[in-house]
Amino acid sequence: MNFLEERIVKDGVVKPGNVLKVESFLNHQMDIALMDQIGDEFKHRFADKPINKILTIEASGIGIACSVARAFNAPMVFAKKSKSINIDGEMYVAEVESFTHKNTNQVIVSKKFLSPNDHVLIVDDFLANGCALNGLIAIVEAAGATVEGLGIVIEKGFQDGGKNLRAKGYHLESLAIVESMNAETGDIQFRVQENA
Amino acid sequence: MNFLEERIVKDGVVKPGNVLKVESFLNHQMDIALMDQIGDEFKHRFADKPINKILTIEASGIGIACSVARAFNAPMVFAKKSKSINIDGEMYVAEVESFTHKNTNQVIVSKKFLSPNDHVLIVDDFLANGCALNGLIAIVEAAGATVEGLGIVIEKGFQDGGKNLRAKGYHLESLAIVESMNAETGDIQFRVQENA
Numbered sequence: 428m429n430f431l432e433e434r435i436v437k438d439g440v441v442k443p444g445n446v447l448k449v450e451s452f453l454n455h456q457m458d459i460a461l462m463d464q465i466g467d468e469f470k471h472r473f474a475d476k477p478i479n480k481i482l483t484i485e486a487s488g489i490g491i492a493c494s495v496a497r498a499f500n501a502p503m504v505f506a507k508k509s510k511s512i513n514i515d516g517e518m519y520v521a522e523v524e525s526f527t528h529k530n531t532n533q534v535i536v537s538k539k540f541l542s543p544n545d546h547v548l549i550v551d552d553f554l555a556n557g558c559a560l561n562g563l564i565a566i567v568e569a570a571g572a573t574v575e576g577l578g579i580v581i582e583k584g585f586q587d588g589g590k591n592l593r594a595k596g597y598h599l600e601s602l603a604i605v606e607s608m609n610a611e612t613g614d615i616q617f618r619v620q621e622n623a
Numbered sequence: 624m625n626f627l628e629e630r631i632v633k634d635g636v637v638k639p640g641n642v643l644k645v646e647s648f649l650n651h652q653m654d655i656a657l658m659d660q661i662g663d664e665f666k667h668r669f670a671d672k673p674i675n676k677i678l679t680i681e682a683s684g685i686g687i688a689c690s691v692a693r694a695f696n697a698p699m700v701f702a703k704k705s706k707s708i709n710i711d712g713e714m715y716v717a718e719v720e721s722f723t724h725k726n727t728n729q730v731i732v733s734k735k736f737l738s739p740n741d742h743v744l745i746v747d748d749f750l751a752n753g754c755a756l757n758g759l760i761a762i763v764e765a766a767g768a769t770v771e772g773l774g775i776v777i778e779k780g781f782q783d784g785g786k787n788l789r790a791k792g793y794h795l796e797s798l799a800i801v802e803s804m805n806a807e808t809g810d811i812q813f814r815v816q817e818n819a
Binding site for chain 2: 450451456459462485486489490492493494497503507536537539540
């Protein structure tokens with residue numbers, strides 16, 4: 428197991444319905460030393476890419492993306508969720524369904540902060556069905572920028588998001604891929620990865 | 624002028640209605656080196672306090688709070704905004720009005736992450752009327768924890784939030800206090816502060 432898988436086993440809690448709670452260190456309370464380890468690991472895994480910008484989506488991606496941006500010495504941009512229909516033309520917009528909240532958000536990024544010169548690493552805390560990630564990819568591509576990679580902290584390998592994105596040819600790195608979880612025993616099975 | 628005031632003058636944009644746009648470096652695109660300078664400055668200003676936890680509110684406070692938490696070598700907790708009325712008793716809750724979005728949010732923090740042993744520095748990007756900050760203070764005090772200080776990046780000195788919090792005796796440090804702005808000329812007047 429790598430450092431993240433070890434931490435998930437130690438402090439993650441499996442809930443019924445394939446829910447993995449990591450709120451004690453990742454997405455409610457945040458362990459900053461762990462964030463910096465995550466940032467360094469993505470820097471290592473995407474070392475050959477000319478990445479000059481980190482993109483994520485509010486809210487729980489922000490802390491992670493800050494540490495990744497520090498590792499790459501690059502600015503970070505976070506997409507905002509908006510319910511408003513009055514977008515003034517200065518924004519890239521994507522529709523993103525949320526299964527957690529059972530609604531659809533507009534996700535927006537100001538056109539000022541993405542351009543055809545940008546080589547973007549998109550990062551987020553979780554990947555399940557891939558709705559949020561696909562929205563961010565659509566925004567980067569609408570800007571004429573390049574998606575250099577996708578960096579995910581925890582992928583739910585039993586949902587289709589990761590499989591579909593890899594099939595499309597994106598360079599997706601997930602630091603931990605959960606294959607299965609058992610809420611009764613608390614057991615978590617990770618996919619064995621070469622570079623993990 | 625301190626480093627932040629200089630950056631606001633260089634890259635901030637004044638809009639009609641006393642709106643200061645700092646989205647190129649603070650709350651949409653984020654300059655990580657600047658975040659770390661902000662973290663170090665709060666560490667300096669609250670050096671005599673036994674701070675062991677940083678608290679902020681999603682979304683734009685998170686990146687700042689990560690750098691502050693790094694400077695203090697402490698965990699960071701971000702309060703979540705929630706519209707749901709079904710809070711399960713495991714959460715501290717405060718009602719926070721948003722003037723920007725013209726609505727009221729419930730702001731929640733899990734009881735697991737605040738206890739009477741905690742000495743908390745609350746940080747946020749903006750302070751205007753103080754609604755968000757008062758909600759976070761209420762949550763810390765409901766937990767029996769101690770509010771050691773309030774660290775704000777930009778205070779709107781012409782609104783009452785800062786004045787009221789100082790009158791209540793809280794140790795509030797704002798790295799830049801805007802006294803007035805002129806959308807026609809772009810001019811920004813800062814309050815002169817001893818330690819700025």
